[in-house]
Amino acid sequence: MERLNRRHILAGIGAGLAVSAAGAARAQAGGHKLGYAIVGLGSYATKQIMPRFVECEHSQLVALVSGTPAKLTRYAAEYNIPAANCYSYADFDRIRDNPAIDIVYIVLPNSMHAEYSIRAARAGKHVMCEKPMAVSVAECQAMIAASRGAGRKLMIGYRSRFEPYNKLAIQLARGGHVGPTQLITAEHGFNAQPNQWRLDRALSGGGSMMDIGIYSLNAARYLTGEEPLTVTAVETTDRTDPRFRTVEDRIDFTLKFPSGVIANCLSSYSSGHNSYHVIGTEGYIDMEPATSYEGHRMTIRRDGKTEPRVLPKPAKSQFAGQLDHLSECVLADRQPIVAGEEGLADLRVIEAIYQSMREGRTVRLDRA
Ligand code: NAD
Numbered sequence: 001m002e003r004l005n006r007r008h009i010l011a012g013i014g015a016g017l018a019v020s021a022a023g024a025a026r027a028q029a030g031g032h033k034l035g036y037a038i039v040g041l042g043s044y045a046t047k048q049i050m051p052r053f054v055e056c057e058h059s060q061l062v063a064l065v066s067g068t069p070a071k072l073t074r075y076a077a078e079y080n081i082p083a084a085n086c087y088s089y090a091d092f093d094r095i096r097d098n099p100a101i102d103i104v105y106i107v108l109p110n111s112m113h114a115e116y117s118i119r120a121a122r123a124g125k126h127v128m129c130e131k132p133m134a135v136s137v138a139e140c141q142a143m144i145a146a147s148r149g150a151g152r153k154l155m156i157g158y159r160s161r162f163e164p165y166n167k168l169a170i171q172l173a174r175g176g177h178v179g180p181t182q183l184i185t186a187e188h189g190f191n192a193q194p195n196q197w198r199l200d201r202a203l204s205g206g207g208s209m210m211d212i213g214i215y216s217l218n219a220a221r222y223l224t225g226e227e228p229l230t231v232t233a234v235e236t237t238d239r240t241d242p243r244f245r246t247v248e249d250r251i252d253f254t255l256k257f258p259s260g261v262i263a264n265c266l267s268s269y270s271s272g273h274n275s276y277h278v279i280g281t282e283g284y285i286d287m288e289p290a291t292s293y294e295g296h297r298m299t300i301r302r303d304g305k306t307e308p309r310v311l312p313k314p315a316k317s318q319f320a321g322q323l324d325h326l327s328e329c330v331l332a333d334r335q336p337i338v339a340g341e342e343g344l345a346d347l348r349v350i351e352a353i354y355q356s357m358r359e360g361r362t363v364r365l366d367r368a
Contacts, residue, residue, distance in 0.1 A: 033056065033057070033058055033059050033060040033327070034058060034059055034060070034102040034103055034327040034330060034331070035060055035061075035062035035063065035100045035101050035102050035103070036053070036059055036060065036061055036062060036063075036101075036102070036103045036104075036105050036128075036323065037062065037063035037064065037065060037085075037087075037095060037101045037103070037104045037105065037125075038050060038061065038063070038064055038065065038105050038107060039065040039066075039092070039104060039105065039106050039107060039108060039116055039120075040065070040066065040106065040107040040108035040109075040112075041064060041066040041068070041071040041072075041075055042107060042108075044107055044130070045105075045107040046075065048293065048319055049105065049107065049319055049323070050075070050079060052317055052319040052320045052323065053079075053320070053323065055315075055316050055317055055319075055320035056316075056320045056323050056324050056327075057316075057324055058324045058327035058328055058331065059103075059320075059323040059324050059326075059327045061079050061081070062081065062085055062100045062101060063081060063085035063086070063087065063095070063098065063100065063101050064076060064079075064081055064085070064086050064087070065086075065087045065088070065089065065092055065095075065104075066086075066087075066088070066089075067088060067089050069088075072086040072088075084098075085098065085100060085101075092116070092119060093119060093122075093123055095120070095123050095125060096122075096123035096124055096125075101125060102125065102126060102327075102330065103125060103126045103127070103128060103326060103327065103330065104116075104117075104120035104123075104125045104126070104127050104128070105127075105128040105129075105130075105157075105323075106120070106127065106128070106129040106130060107130050107157075108130075109197045109198075109203040109204065110130075110132055110134070110135050110203065110204050110205045110210055110211075111134075111135050111202060111203050111204065111205050112203075113129050113130065113132075113133060113134045113135075113139075113143075114134040114135075114139035114140075114142060114143055117129045117134075117143045117146070117147075117154065118142060118143055118146040121143075121146040121147045121149070121150040121152050121154070122146060122150060124150060124152065125152065126147075126152045126153040126154070126155075126326065126330050127143075127147060127152065127153070127154045127155070128155050128156075128157060128322075128323070128326050129143070129154065129155070129156055129157065129340075129343070130156075130157040131156055131157055131158060131214055131218075131343065131346075132205070132210045132211075132214050132343065132346065132347065132350070133156050133340065133343025133344065133346070133347060134205075134343070134347065135204075135205025135206070135210065135347075136205070136347065136351070137344065137347050137348055137351055139347075140340065140343055140344035140347050141344065143340055144340040144341065144344065147340060153326060153329055153330055153335075153336060153339070154336075154339060154340040155325070155326045155329070155336035155338055155339055155340075156338050156339070156340065156342055156343035157322060158218060158322075158338040158342065158343075159318045159319060159321075159322045160215070160218070160219070160222075160290075160291045160318065161222065161322075161337060161338050162318045162319075162321030162322045162325060163291075163296065163318035163321075164296075164311045164314050165287060165290075165296040165297075165298050165309075165311060166219075166222075166287075166290070166291065166296075168298070168309070168311065169223065169276075169278065169285055169287055169290075169298065170222055170223060170225075172278075172285055172300070173223045173224070173278045173280075173285060174223070174224070174225050176280065177280070177285070177300070177302065178278065178279075178280030178281075178282050178283035178284055178285055178300065178301070178302055179280035179281030179282030179283065180259075180280060180281055181223070181224065181259075181261050181278055181279070181280050182260075182261065182262075182279050182280060182281060183261070183262050183263075183264070183278075183279040184219075184220050184223055184224070184261060184262070184263040184264070184276060184277065184278050184279070185263070185264045185265070185275075185276065185277045185279075186215070186216035186217075186219045186220050186263060186264075186265045186266070186275070186276040186277075186290075187216060187265070187266040187268075187273035187274070187275050187276070188212045188213055188214075188215040188216045188266065188267060188268075188273055188274055188291065189208060189212055189213075189250070189266060189267060189268025189269065189270070189271050189272060189273040189274075190212060190268075190269070190271075190272050190273075191269070191270055191271065191272060192208070192243055192269040192270070194242060194243050198211055198247075199243050199244070199245075199246070199247055200246060200247075201246035201247050202246075204247060206247055206248065206350070206354070207237075207244065207247030207248035207249060207269055208247075208248060208249060208250065208251065208267045208268055208269040209248065209251050209267045209350055209353060209354070210350065211269075212267060212268070212269070213251055213253075213265070213266070213267020213268075214267075214346055214350065215274075215290075215291045216263075216265035216266060216267055216276070217253075217255075217265060217267075217346055217349055217350065217353075218346055219276045219290065219291065220255055220257075220263035220265060220276075221345065221346070221349075223276070223278055224257050224259065224261050224263070226257040226258055226259060226261070227257075227258075227345060227365070228255035228256060228257055228263075228349060228365055229256050229257065229258055229364065229365060229366045230255070230256045230362050230363065230364050230365060230366075231253055231254070231255055231256075231349060231352045231353055231356050231362070231363050231365060232253065232254045232356055232361075232362040232363075233251050233252070233253035233254075233353040233354075233356040233357040234251070234252050234253075234357060235248050235249075235250065235251050235357040236249065236250040236251075236252070237249040237250065238270075241270075243269070244269070247269075248269075248357075249268065249269045249270050250266070250267065250268045250269070250270060250271075251266075251267045251268075251353060251357060252264075252265070252266055253265050253266075253267070253353050253356070253357075255349070274288065274289040274290055274291060274292055275287060275288035275289065275290050276288075276290045276291075282302060282303075283300065283301040283302035283303070284300070284301045285298065285299075285300050286298065286299040286300075286301075293318075294317075298310075298311075325337070348365065349365065352365050
């Protein structure tokens with residue numbers, strides 16, 4: 001980041017404003033889709049995101065960024081991307097000169113999110129960044145400032161917000177369908193395989209909490225629509241397990257919200273979980289799996305009856321919904337529903353969770 005000087009930044013902003021205005025005008029003129037560049041051709045990008053562009057109405061894949069030439073060759077051939085739209089990390093900043101790229105999607109290890117999001121904004125591009133937004137509150141704030149300074153959108157890859165069962169759960173929970181919410185439990189975890197960047201704090205910024213526990217936290221926040229007042233967290237990590245030399249395994253954390261709702265949450269790298277339960281005065285909403293890629297299941301108990309709720313398969317997957325949402329926000333000049341501020345809000349709580357487990361006490365968030 002330090003390598004970028006002021007002249008460089010201003011030149012990028014100027015070029016980017018012209019480029020993106022042109023892209024939006026083309027799109028509004030009819031039929032044109034906004035162009036995405038994918039940065040980091042790893043598992044999530046290549047298996048979940050790139051195959052979903054075919055479902056999109058307003059988004060198309062136009063460019064690739066990778067440090068591995070063989071991956072660029074392979075995926076450029078598969079997705080019909082011209083060689084001129086393939087970049088290495090070293091020549092990434094040249095994207096500013098490419099008017100086909102409107103949005104840059106960062107799918108790199110967590111500690112690289114801030115640098116590449118900021119470089120993309122300074123190149124005049126809108127940014128979609130994977131969760132966790134970054135590895136600290138300070139980095140999130142720098143990303144928001146860079147996007148604002150460049151007059152560009154910044155959205156975080158919280159795909160569940162575009163998934164029908166989660167959208168319904170939010171509506172039902174906040175609307176009091178099972179009475180006012182009293183308690184939320186949210187559990188997310190998996191058994192982490194050894195020897196990967198997720199277990200190296202320098203690249204991940206933390207363990208299960210940054211990676212998978214963030215789903216429990218984010219769900220507690222979107223199901224209540226509130227920000228927690230306090231957090232109390234307890235860590236359980238077997239430090240003799242070679243996977244957990246630098247990052248945590250399990251965290252149990254409790255959030256207390258202004259309305260009085262308590263959320264008991266779990267984050268784990270040594271056991272499988274994917275669920276949340278919203279318990280109200282008149283019944284409950286169960287989701288398991290709750291935030292998976294597919295196969296969501298919802299059960300509702302109300303008026304003394306417990307019944308599954310089955311929704312029709314949506315025309316567009318949550319992945320395509322997420323991609324198109326940012327394109328639509330760019331075209332209509334609207335804020336994404338999961339803008340940078342949403343990623344920042346999660347990181348604020350995550351920092352408090354780490355503080356609470358380190359210090360063995362409840363941490364207040366309303367005094368920050
Ligand atoms: P991955 O290991 O499969 O891919 C990471 C990519 O980054 C690889 O292509 C790798 O070559 C590249 N890379 C560049 N520099 C690197 C470095 N110094 N060390 C390691 N890799 C480097 O990981 P992934 O599962 O695709 O995760 C990428 C991001 O996507 C993470 O931030 C993760 O949290 C997020 N993710 C989100 C979801 C979701 O459902 N929203 C799911 C999986 C991953």
